[in-house]
Amino acid sequence: MTASTLASPVQLNPYRPWPARITSIIDLTPQEKLFELRLIDDATRDAFDFEAGQFVELSLFGVGEAPISISSAPSKQGFIELCIRDSGDVTGAMHAKQCGDIVGLRGPFGRGFPFQEMKGHDVLLVAGGLGIAPLKSLINHIHDDRHEFGKVTILYGARTPSEILFRRQFEMWQHREDFDLMLTVDRPDETWEGEVGLVTKLFDKIDLDPDNTYGALCGPPVMYKYVIAEMRKKDLDVDKIYVSFERRMKCGIGKCGHCGVGHQYVCVDGPVFNYWEAMNLQEAI
Amino acid sequence: MFFKIIAKDEVPDLVRGIATEYEVIGPQAKGTAFVFAPLKDPADLRLDYDMTILPAKRYILPERETLMRFSVEDNEVVEAELDAPRRALFGLHPCDVNSLLLMDNVFLDGGDPDPYYKARRENTLIIGVSCMPAPTCFCDAWGTDETHRGFDIFLTDIGDSYYASISSVRGADLVDRFAKGRDITAEDTAAFQERSAAFKAAFEHEIDTSQLPVLLDAKYDSPIWQEFGEMCLACGACSTVCPTCYCFDVHDELDADQKHGERVRTWDSCQFKDFAGVAHGNFRDSRASRVRYRYYHKQWGYLSRYEKVLCVGCGRCTRACKADINPPRVVRALQTGVVDR
Numbered sequence: 001m002t003a004s005t006l007a008s009p010v011q012l013n014p015y016r017p018w019p020a021r022i023t024s025i026i027d028l029t030p031q032e033k034l035f036e037l038r039l040i041d042d043a044t045r046d047a048f049d050f051e052a053g054q055f056v057e058l059s060l061f062g063v064g065e066a067p068i069s070i071s072s073a074p075s076k077q078g079f080i081e082l083c084i085r086d087s088g089d090v091t092g093a094m095h096a097k098q099c100g101d102i103v104g105l106r107g108p109f110g111r112g113f114p115f116q117e118m119k120g121h122d123v124l125l126v127a128g129g130l131g132i133a134p135l136k137s138l139i140n141h142i143h144d145d146r147h148e149f150g151k152v153t154i155l156y157g158a159r160t161p162s163e164i165l166f167r168r169q170f171e172m173w174q175h176r177e178d179f180d181l182m183l184t185v186d187r188p189d190e191t192w193e194g195e196v197g198l199v200t201k202l203f204d205k206i207d208l209d210p211d212n213t214y215g216a217l218c219g220p221p222v223m224y225k226y227v228i229a230e231m232r233k234k235d236l237d238v239d240k241i242y243v244s245f246e247r248r249m250k251c252g253i254g255k256c257g258h259c260g261v262g263h264q265y266v267c268v269d270g271p272v273f274n275y276w277e278a279m280n281l282q283e284a285i
Numbered sequence: 286m287f288f289k290i291i292a293k294d295e296v297p298d299l300v301r302g303i304a305t306e307y308e309v310i311g312p313q314a315k316g317t318a319f320v321f322a323p324l325k326d327p328a329d330l331r332l333d334y335d336m337t338i339l340p341a342k343r344y345i346l347p348e349r350e351t352l353m354r355f356s357v358e359d360n361e362v363v364e365a366e367l368d369a370p371r372r373a374l375f376g377l378h379p380c381d382v383n384s385l386l387l388m389d390n391v392f393l394d395g396g397d398p399d400p401y402y403k404a405r406r407e408n409t410l411i412i413g414v415s416c417m418p419a420p421t422c423f424c425d426a427w428g429t430d431e432t433h434r435g436f437d438i439f440l441t442d443i444g445d446s447y448y449a450s451i452s453s454v455r456g457a458d459l460v461d462r463f464a465k466g467r468d469i470t471a472e473d474t475a476a477f478q479e480r481s482a483a484f485k486a487a488f489e490h491e492i493d494t495s496q497l498p499v500l501l502d503a504k505y506d507s508p509i510w511q512e513f514g515e516m517c518l519a520c521g522a523c524s525t526v527c528p529t530c531y532c533f534d535v536h537d538e539l540d541a542d543q544k545h546g547e548r549v550r551t552w553d554s555c556q557f558k559d560f561a562g563v564a565h566g567n568f569r570d571s572r573a574s575r576v577r578y579r580y581y582h583k584q585w586g587y588l589s590r591y592e593k594v595l596c597v598g599c600g601r602c603t604r605a606c607k608a609d610i611n612p613p614r615v616v617r618a619l620q621t622g623v624v625d626r
């Protein structure tokens with residue numbers, strides 16, 4: 001009996017992470033850091049095309065992998081940003097990394113927001129907590145092509161003022177004319193002068209053209225039902241609302257089965273779903 | 286496809302011949318049951334087996350495999366050879382041949398083929414053999430009682446000989462070299478038809494599989510799931526023995542020096558509590574939700590993508606489940622709204 005072995009599956013191995021260098025680390029809050037990464041291999045970097053809303057698998061050998069949304073816009077070339085909360089093994093180990101360290105990336109995976117389809121329309125973006133991470137990519141992408149969009153409204157809720165991600169930039173944006181941006185916190189501190197309450201409260205303060213508006217939403221699971229109810233009250237079409245989901249993931253490529261939601265897999269059919277599709281997915285919302 | 290008649294007493298020579306080039310895995314008796322295992326002696330091959338405890342999936346998707354070796358310090362892959370020996374799975378029933386075709390949809394899928402699975406699949410010769418239904422078999426319910434592709438050679442028992450369907454060059458070559466065989470006659474084909482008809486007639490139960498995707502959605506909140514959930518032990522045996530369950534976990538294991546290690550893939554089961562657990566909770570915390578998910582995915586999730594259910598009716602989970610939860614019973618409960626006793 002002969003047992004022959006094949007050459008190692010290096011090329012075209014979707015499980016093999018590509019090395020990337022950490023080029024910058026910014027502390028956003030006590031639990032979240034923003035990492036800027038640069039894929040080391042030129043060809044891989046050039047081929048790394050993604051849409052806002054897609055994610056990567058961050059790979060730290062010896063610890064494991066975690067799915068993380070890309071926070072930077074596709075229009076930013078050569079680098080990608082990940083906004084990471086220290087919430088477990090991989091994310092914790094990532095928080096211990098230094099600028100210049102090498103980590104691994106696989107992806108980009110999944111379906112993102114329908115950027116092209118949204119062009120020419122108004123958009124309403126609603127984020128809760130860490131849900132701002134994937135929406136930040138979309139916000140920046142819209143920013144870079146601002147003239148292609150109508151009115152842009154951003155509603156963002158965090159638990160406390162110190163947990164607001166990208167706070168400096170957003171506070172500056174609150175005064176911009178071309179972005180209607182509103183922040184709210186559940187629990188204010190003595191420095192906070194803005195809105196207090198859940199993000200749904202902000203819906204009283206906005207005006208939408210229901211026939212011409214796309215909605216997008218990402219946040220903790222409890223938020224979806226309430227925010228969608230508000231969007232529906234404003235007469236937004238169910239099939240013009242997009243939601244992004246988080247599930248447990250191991251492979252990112254529709255094989256390991258962990259991310260099943262209803263009859264679909266979040267890693268390949270999502271993480272961004274049209275709300276009409278999501279309504280038809282058991283256990284989704 | 287073309288055909289040959291191979292006398293049963295030629296089979297040991299065929300096995301020996303194939304064994305000069307492939308590691309031959311075949312059904313063998315173990316106690317009162319049957320298992321797939323490496324064949325040491327062609328005489329141990331039991332082509333008359335009813336069903337093995339475990340399917341042959343571990344030879345394509347092993348219960349544990351190294352995806353890559355790595356070095357921790359520079360976060361780099363240390364090249365590792367992929368282990369894909371030339372193997373022959375000798376004696377798969379139609380259900381098991383079909384189960385591999387269902388797995389292929391997932392692992393050879395156009396977008397991101399799985400290189401490990403693919404290499405093993407390509408290096409594995411499949412020799413099927415006809416069977417008669419055991420009481421737990423219900424492949425007829427899904428149409429997986431027949432197979433027309435996915436094998437190199439398929440042997441249909443027509444008495445003293447096998448009616449061999451040959452569908453690959455390597456299969457033809459092996460038959461050519463290691464079995465005398467002879468060409469088929471009209472009588473042989475008539476015997477083949479008779480045998481097929483006898484097989485189909487031998488199924489004892491009928492299962493009403495109509496409209497399952499609709500029923501799974503429309504009866505999503507049915508109390509049957511609560512009932513099955515209370516019965517289920519969350520042991521995962523149903524996934525382990527299932528030739529179509531492919532879910533896996535990936536984790537890193539460090540060497541003693543903590544400097545190197547390997548990324549390992551192991552079988553997993555949606556019946557385990559943590560399967561859908563995330564930082565802020567668990568999407569399938571209850572057993573009821575997990576049992577339901579297994580059927581929901583097999584009879585609707587997979588089907589929504591590939592137009593087929595993810596079950597071949599082999600009945601292995603029926604035999605393995607200590608709680609008596611099995612597809613025929615679940616499907617009946619879905620149809621009638623009550624769990625039969």
Ligand SMILES: Cc1cc2nc3c(=O)[nH]c(=O)nc-3n(C[C@H](O)[C@H](O)[C@H](O)COP(=O)(O)OP(=O)(O)OC[C@H]3O[C@@H](n4cnc5c(N)ncnc54)[C@H](O)[C@@H]3O)c2cc1C
Pocket residue numbers: 055064065066067068069070082083084085086087088089090091092130133134245246247248249271559560561562563564565566567
């Ligand atoms: C599409 C997608 C995009 C994401 N984007 C981001 C992002 O941009 N930023 C970000 O910070 N996070 C993001 N996440 C979440 C992140 O991937 C998870 O929090 C991930 O678990 C972190 O991995 P870890 O190894 O650090 O945590 P783990 O060590 O896996 O643990 C995370 C938490 O889950 C608990 N846990 C671990 N295993 C189980 C289990 N089996 N059952 C129940 N609980 C368990 C742990 O106790 C811990 O509290 C995203 C997730 C998805 C699916």
Ligand code: SF4
Pocket residue numbers: 523526527528529530595596597598599600601602603612
């Ligand atoms: S679900 Fe049960 S009967 Fe169906 S293929 Fe799996 S083990 Fe066999």
Ligand code: SF4
Pocket residue numbers: 516517518519520521522523524556576605606607608609610
């Ligand atoms: S259905 Fe049966 S075999 Fe499967 S986990 Fe439950 S008790 Fe175990």
Ligand code: FES
Pocket residue numbers: 248249250251252253254255256257258259260265266267268
């Ligand atoms: S993460 Fe593996 S199937 Fe989606």
